[in-house]
Amino acid sequence: MKKKILLWSILLILILGLAAGAFWWLRRSQVITFSDDSKLTLLAVDYGKRHVPPGVKAPASTNTTARVRARNGAFNTATDTLVVWVRQERDPQTYANFQYFLYDTAGTACVQSAGMNYGGVNRQQSNVVVGIQFPAFPRRQGKFVLRVQENGNGAQEMSDKKFIIRNPARGPFAAWTAEPLPATKGEDDLSVTLTKLVFGADTPYQRNQDDPDDAMNKGVQATFNISQNGKPANNWQPMQVETSDATGNHVNGYCNSQWQGDDDVVTYQFGLWPDEPAWKVRFNFVKQSDFSDSETWSVQNIPLEPGRQQDFYNFLNQRNSTNTAFAETDLNGVHLKIFPVKQFTDMPPNAQPQGGFQIQVTPPLPAGVQIKIIKLTDDQGQEVQTAGNNTSMNNQSAAYGYQLRDLGGVTNLNVTIALPKSHFLEFTVKPEKEAAAAAQ
Numbered sequence: 540m541k542k543k544i545l546l547w548s549i550l551l552i553l554i555l556g557l558a559a560g561a562f563w564w565l566r567r568s569q570v571i572t573f574s575d576d577s578k579l580t581l582l583a584v585d586y587g588k589r590h591v592p593p594g595v596k597a598p599a600s601t602n603t604t605a606r607v608r609a610r611n612g613a614f615n616t617a618t619d620t621l622v623v624w625v626r627q628e629r630d631p632q633t634y635a636n637f638q639y640f641l642y643d644t645a646g647t648a649c650v651q652s653a654g655m656n657y658g659g660v661n662r663q664q665s666n667v668v669v670g671i672q673f674p675a676f677p678r679r680q681g682k683f684v685l686r687v688q689e690n691g692n693g694a695q696e697m698s699d700k701k702f703i704i705r706n707p708a709r710g711p712f713a714a715w716t717a718e719p720l721p722a723t724k725g726e727d728d729l730s731v732t733l734t735k736l737v738f739g740a741d742t743p744y745q746r747n748q749d750d751p752d753d754a755m756n757k758g759v760q761a762t763f764n765i766s767q768n769g770k771p772a773n774n775w776q777p778m779q780v781e782t783s784d785a786t787g788n789h790v791n792g793y794c795n796s797q798w799q800g801d802d803d804v805v806t807y808q809f810g811l812w813p814d815e816p817a818w819k820v821r822f823n824f825v826k827q828s829d830f831s832d833s834e835t836w837s838v839q840n841i842p843l844e845p846g847r848q849q850d851f852y853n854f855l856n857q858r859n860s861t862n863t864a865f866a867e868t869d870l871n872g873v874h875l876k877i878f879p880v881k882q883f884t885d886m887p888p889n890a891q892p893q894g895g896f897q898i899q900v901t902p903p904l905p906a907g908v909q910i911k912i913i914k915l916t917d918d919q920g921q922e923v924q925t926a927g928n929n930t931s932m933n934n935q936s937a938a939y940g941y942q943l944r945d946l947g948g949v950t951n952l953n954v955t956i957a958l959p960k961s962h963f964l965e966f967t968v969k970p971e972k973e974a975a976a977a978a979q
Contacts, residue, residue: 571698573689577629579637579698581685582668586707590614590622592658592668612658612668619787621673622656623685623704631665635691638746640755642684643677643812648738649686649754650675650790650809675788677812679710686755688746697747712786717817717969721764724964728768729775731824733966734802735762738813739973742806743795759792759810759970761820763803771801774829777822779906780807784815791906794822813970820966825908826959835913837955838866838877841896843946846881854897854938855931864899871960874901880943880952892926892942898956901936905961910939914955923952 569581583593592612616622629635639652656670677683685702688695723732740760747753759782765772776796783789792807811818826834842865854862864876875898882894898910915923926942 569702571687571700571702573696573698575630575633575635575689575691575696577627577633577635577689579628579687580626581702581704582624582626584621584623584704584707586621587619588616590616590620590656590670592670593624612656612670614656614658614670616672619708621676621708623671623673623702624668625671626666626668628666633691635689638688638690639671639673640686640688641673641676642686642754643680644682644684646684646754647814648757648810648812650811651755675790675811676706678706678708678712678786678788679814681706681709695748697749710786715785715815715817715819715967718967720968722966722968724966726962726964729772729824729962730766730769731775731822731962731964732764733761733820733968734764735760736818736820736966736968736970737761737973738810738970740806741973742808744808757973758806758808760973761805761807761822763805764801765803765824773798773801773803774827775824776803776827777805778825778908779823780805781821782811783819783821784811785817786815788812810970813972815969817967817969820968822964822966823905823908824962824964830911830913830957830959834871834959835955835957836868836870836875837914837953839953840918840951841865841877841880841954842951843880843882843894843949845884846894847885848881848883848892848895849885851881851883851895851897851940852929852931854940855899855933855936862897870958873904873958875899875956875958876901877954880946882946891944893944893946895940895942896952896954898939898941899936900939903932903937904958905963908959908961911957911959912941912954913957914953915941916953917949918951918953923949 571579590613623639627637640649642649650673652671653674654672656672657667683704683706685704687698720736721732721734723730725731737760739757742756742758744756745751746755765775767775777794780792780794781789782792788811790809790811792809794805794807797804862878865879867874867876878897878899880894880896883892886893900910912925915925917923924944926944928942929940931938931940
């Protein structure tokens with residue numbers, strides 16, 4: 540009897556020891572260390588609208604319309620968002636920037652972080668806790684993977700080790716039904732047919748040079764046939780795409796178009812996880828040429844006046860600004876103002892740019908839509924060369940600044956701009972795998 544009790548006691552101790560070891564294994568800190576000894580430690584993961592760094596007690600906030608930074612690092616998001624809290628440590632004598640990519644466990648697809656919250660501290664501090672936001676994650680899975688790339692000191696390094704994260708918002712979720720391809724959508728006189736949607740396609744972006752098949756190097760490829768008034772139209776192309784799925788994921792991508800005959804073959808990053816029954820892909824189609832009179836605005840004799848380059852770049856952020864518009868109009872649902880040309884007084888002789896002018900748009904244009912300068916001449920009818928442009932934006936409006944090269948002897952400028960209407964067209968479709976699509 541005593542032997543049985545002793546054996547059961549030993550067995551119980553072994554079981555408790557194994558349980559304690561398993562608990563420690565699951566609760567141990569996950570750490571990624573790079574070759575320059577920079578170190579990342581996974582601290583916590585949360586999901587919702589209110590995000591508080593681990594170990595910090597933050598007061599509740601009622602502002603959920605935008606991110607709100609506090610001294611303790613807590614912030615809000617307008618929608619339920621996944622936030623991963625990581626401590627970033629590095630040598631204070633070096634520079635390092637970290638990019639975060641979230642994968643499914645099989646590495647089929649990934650998304651890049653959509654933002655980082657540093658709690659109001661300088662992001663280049665050598666020891667800082669960061670809240671990393673993700674617009675999408677494989678919500679049907681119990682776990683997913685976070686990989687990190689370090690950029691700094693002239694080098695780029697992908698971590699071999701990965702953070703393994705338990706899903707804080709696992710389903711169940713509904714499922715969407717895909718429409719068969721080809722599928723045609725239209726608006727006004729524009730007709731767009733989506734003939735193919737492929738995931739895992741090659742892209743010009745090679746973020747991981749050591750592994751060309753890594754999902755961060757892959758993208759989505761859509762093939763369109765576009766017509767206007769029943770005729771092929773290659774002066775239209777999608778500029779931006781939003782991809783969503785039934786689980787609540789949303790990601791945005793910018794489109795790279797390549798015409799192959801009458802087909803516009805568009806590649807973009809990033810997509811979502813392709814095991815979903817269907818994605819909704821919403822493309823913003825914008826006209827590139829052959830603008831109608833209703834899409835253009837011409838302004839003559841815009842005067843030159845002295846001004847500082849610094850003020851030109853800080854156009855929207857100037858307090859008590861005395862900028863007065865030279866001309867204004869309404870075009871395609873927005874209000875436009877064009878301001879006198881600034882001839883920079885704080886630039887050395889023969890330096891570039893020599894000046895610039897601003898066009899203000901209220902409200903800001905939809906993503907992917909841009910003002911196009913069709914014609915820019917001086918008072919003698921000679922073409923004036925631009926030297927680049929910059930865009931600034933606030934909640935009310937956006938300003939497009941156009942830098943100018945040679946302004947010697949110029950007294951005024953004439954400009955014609957185009958602001959075409961956007962067409963947002965949405966398709967609900969099941970993406971094909973690249974290898975299967977190529978075999979067809």
